[in-house]
Amino acid sequence: MTAVAEPAAADAPVVPAVSYQSLFEARWPHLTNPHVRALAWLLEAPDLLDPASPHWQGRIATLGAISPATQEWLNALECDPSPLEAALGSKHYSRLGLYAEKLMAFYFAEQGQLYAHGLQVRADRTDTIGEFDFLLHEGEQLVHIEFATKFYLLDGAGNLNGLIGPNLADTLGLKMRKIFDKQLSLSQHPVAQALLPQPVARTQALVKGWLFYPDGVQPMPGISQQHCHGFWMTQTQAAQTLPPQHYAVLPRLQWLAPLKTAAANGMGREALLAAITGQQVPVMIVALQEKGEWLIEERRGFIVPDGWRAQAAQRRHDGVLPA
Numbered sequence: 001m002t003a004v005a006e007p008a009a010a011d012a013p014v015v016p017a018v019s020y021q022s023l024f025e026a027r028w029p030h031l032t033n034p035h036v037r038a039l040a041w042l043l044e045a046p047d048l049l050d051p052a053s054p055h056w057q058g059r060i061a062t063l064g065a066i067s068p069a070t071q072e073w074l075n076a077l078e079c080d081p082s083p084l085e086a087a088l089g090s091k092h093y094s095r096l097g098l099y100a101e102k103l104m105a106f107y108f109a110e111q112g113q114l115y116a117h118g119l120q121v122r123a124d125r126t127d128t129i130g131e132f133d134f135l136l137h138e139g140e141q142l143v144h145i146e147f148a149t150k151f152y153l154l155d156g157a158g159n160l161n162g163l164i165g166p167n168l169a170d171t172l173g174l175k176m177r178k179i180f181d182k183q184l185s186l187s188q189h190p191v192a193q194a195l196l197p198q199p200v201a202r203t204q205a206l207v208k209g210w211l212f213y214p215d216g217v218q219p220m221p222g223i224s225q226q227h228c229h230g231f232w233m234t235q236t237q238a239a240q241t242l243p244p245q246h247y248a249v250l251p252r253l254q255w256l257a258p259l260k261t262a263a264a265n266g267m268g269r270e271a272l273l274a275a276i277t278g279q280q281v282p283v284m285i286v287a288l289q290e291k292g293e294w295l296i297e298e299r300r301g302f303i304v305p306d307g308w309r310a311q312a313a314q315r316r317h318d319g320v321l322p323a
Contacts, residue, residue, distance in 0.1 A: 020046070020228045021258040021297045031074070032260060032294075033081045035088065039103045040074050041208075041257035046226040048150065048209040049176075055222035059180060061145055061204035073110070096252050100149040100208075101133065113137050121192045130186040141201035146183045150175060150209035151255060153232045153282070153302055155312050158218045161322045163211060166282035166302055168315050171322060179205045210255070212302050231301035232282070238303045239273055246288040246295050247272040258297040259286050266295045276303045 024041065031037045044066050051060040066074075077084055087106040093099040101117070108114040115135040122128050134145040152163035152172050160173035186192050187200035211223070212232040219225065233241065246266035248259060266288050267275070276283050282304040288295035305311075315321045 019299060020226075021299065024258045025260070025296055028074075031078050033078055034254065034257075035084050035103070036074060036077045036081055037257040037260065038100070039077070039084065039107060042100060042103055042149075043070065043074075043107065045208050045228055047224045048207045048211070048227050049205075049222055050224040053222045059184065059204055061206040063206070093253060096255060097149055099253055100256065101147060104134070104147055108134060108136060115142060119195070121186060121189060121195060123191055129189055129191055130183060132186060132192075133183075135196070135200070138201070142196065142198050144184070144187050144200045144203040146179050146203075146205045148175065148179070148205065148207045148209070149256065150207060151212070151284075152209070153212045153304070154214065154218060155309055156316075158220045160220070160222065164312055164321065166284075166304070168308075168312055168321070173322065176205070176207075208256075210300070230299060232304060233301065234304055234306045234308065235277055235279070236306050238276065242269055242272070242287075244269045245298075246290060248286050248288060248295070249275055250284040250286055250300070252284075255284060258300075259288070259295075260297065261288075261295050263290060263293055263295050266290075279303075280305055282308065 024044075027044070028037070028040055031040055043063060047060070047062050049056060049060045051062040053060075084103075084106055087109075088099075088102055093102070105114060105117040108117075113136045115137055116132060117134055119132040119135060120128055121130050121132070132144055133147045136143045136145060150165075150172065152165055154162055155164050156162035160176065161171045163172040165171070184203040184205065187196070187203055193199070210228045210230055211217075212230045214232055217229050245268075247269065248261065248266055249272070250259065272285060276285070282302045284300060284302055286297045286300045289298045290296075312321070316323050
């Protein structure tokens with residue numbers, strides 16, 4: 001049975017010379033179903049935060065390496081994705097985080113680990129104290145895992161508050177403080193304890209995602225050296241520097257796994273620039289390489305409005321984001 005592993009001390013990993021997208025395609029060339037690809041990415045992608053870093057004091061979970069049995073299970077889902085599609089249901093997911101949670105709930109349930117997903121803790125009918133993302137069986141123990149998929153752009157100092165959400169609503173530092181100070185302490189609340197069949201043995205955060213940089217990756221404490229990453233640039237910079245090749249604009253629910261799409265779904269440089277010019281919000285794009293009947297993601301990045309950086313500075317000045 002696969003379990004969420006506790007962090008273990010380890011030597012600092014070596015950043016691979018090739019892109020994560022290339023590694024993913026080499027390992028999973030046969031995965032074409034978008035939901036199966038997204039699930040494979042969630043299970044295999046490098047942790048965004050380094051579980052072994054003293055920065056996190058053991059509060060970051062990791063799934064560890066995919067087992068051969070899990071690999072075979074994912075291959076079987078590619079051949080017959082109906083169990084996964086049934087678990088996702090027919091509803092349209094407007095929130096990427098909820099979609100990712102549903103994928104992970106399916107996995108934990110299939111592994112026989114899932115005790116509860118999205119269990120709300122209420123003081124009364126109108127007062128919600130909090131919600132457990134995942135409560136998992138780990139042997140005879142019960143483990144609480146807070147799960148997040150996050151996407152941040154580096155703007156400013158090389159620290160966690162310099163990593164800002166594309167919508168300028170939060171930073172990675174703010175997000176992790178909220179998880180640690182509020183969400184991971186939920187099992188200590190008397191109302192929560194009354195709901196559970198036994199005390200929670202461990203509480204940790206499992207964080208996946210991509211970070212985006214304007215001038216190349218900048219190492220910083222607590223971030224996995226092997227994390228998934230891309231670039232960001234302004235609309236003006238995109239018009240000046242993006243080379244001619246195949247591109248696609250990624251809708252939010254496709255932000256997880258590297259894109260693999262039919263050759264007919266790509267667009268050229270000029271069509272891409274026409275699609276992003278004048279956009280008032282950051283847009284995620286992928287550069288694609290043609291391989292037979294498929295277009296395979298080569299790299300990805302955010303194209304932001306020319307005033308995005310000034311807006312970020314203003315939000316810092318106003319106290320909405322930490323300086």
